[in-house]
Amino acid sequence: MSGDGVVAHNRRTYFAENVDQTRTYLNIEYCYTPIEDAYHQLFDAAQEEYNAKQKRKDRRIENYYEKICNGDQEKPFYEVIFQVGNKDDMAAAGENGELAKTILDKFYHSFLERNPQLHVYSAHLHMDEATPHIHIDFIPFTTGSKRGLSTRVSLKQALADQGITGEGRSLTERDLWVQKEKEALAAIMLEHGIEWEQKGEHKEHLSVLEFKRENVKRKLRNWSRPLILSSRSRFPFRPWSRSKPNPCH
Numbered sequence: 001m002s003g004d005g006v007v008a009h010n011r012r013t014y015f016a017e018n019v020d021q022t023r024t025y026l027n028i029e030y031c032y033t034p035i036e037d038a039y040h041q042l043f044d045a046a047q048e049e050y051n052a053k054q055k056r057k058d059r060r061i062e063n064y065y066e067k068i069c070n071g072d073q074e075k076p077f078y079e080v081i082f083q084v085g086n087k088d089d090m091a092a093a094g095e096n097g098e099l100a101k102t103i104l105d106k107f108y109h110s111f112l113e114r115n116p117q118l119h120v121y122s123a124h125l126h127m128d129e130a131t132p133h134i135h136i137d138f139i140p141f142t143t144g145s146k147r148g149l150s151t152r153v154s155l156k157q158a159l160a161d162q163g164i165t166g167e168g169r170s171l172t173e174r175d176l177w178v179q180k181e182k183e184a185l186a187a188i189m190l191e192h193g194i195e196w197e198q199k200g201e202h203k204e205h206l207s208v209l210e211f212k213r214e215n216v217k218r219k220l221r222n223w224s225r226p227l228i229l230s231s232r233s234r235f236p237f238r239p240w241s242r243s244k245p246n247p248c249h
Ligand SMILES: [Mn+2]
Pocket: 009, 010, 126, 129, 133, 135
């Protein structure tokens, strides 16, 4: 899906077949700024300052967003999707749908507090698909940079500014960040009586999570087996690679 496709899905300007349009009014649009505008807000001052210092005209940056899109250094934005449960245990239209919405709503607000270096320009909670989930689109940035723009796009540096550094290829800063966010989500779930049991080893425990609801055992009598909370496919951390359609256009 290209950037335009993401926007159309998240904002419901395009309805895919799996969307129940009678429930779309239950969705929440927390924010939406076209990405070009978000780039202007974040980087215009640094771009002007940078250009003022350039003696050679060809070193000037006319459009930072286009420059990032056309370069190989950084992705222009990232999208993460968070979900509690699955369609069998947390169906959007079922008895736990509202609970999932409450948890995701709290999680979204805490996400903003935890991640000051990730500029969220688009965020949507979807209640009109099988399971409630939230799409968060962000531009990772760092300030006070010595080279290039003083404020510039950098996922690695943005996470480092937030105190998250990786340990080589086996454990990247983004792995650590995803784990931290999942733990934050788990903590909010726990406040609502849903416990996470992490299973397996290595990265597996990041993707297969089970839960039991302590406070509503009565309702759970017919749930005879552990329930899968979040699967790999529903917890994507999507950088927009150049092999995909260019999200800038
Ligand atoms: Mn969706």
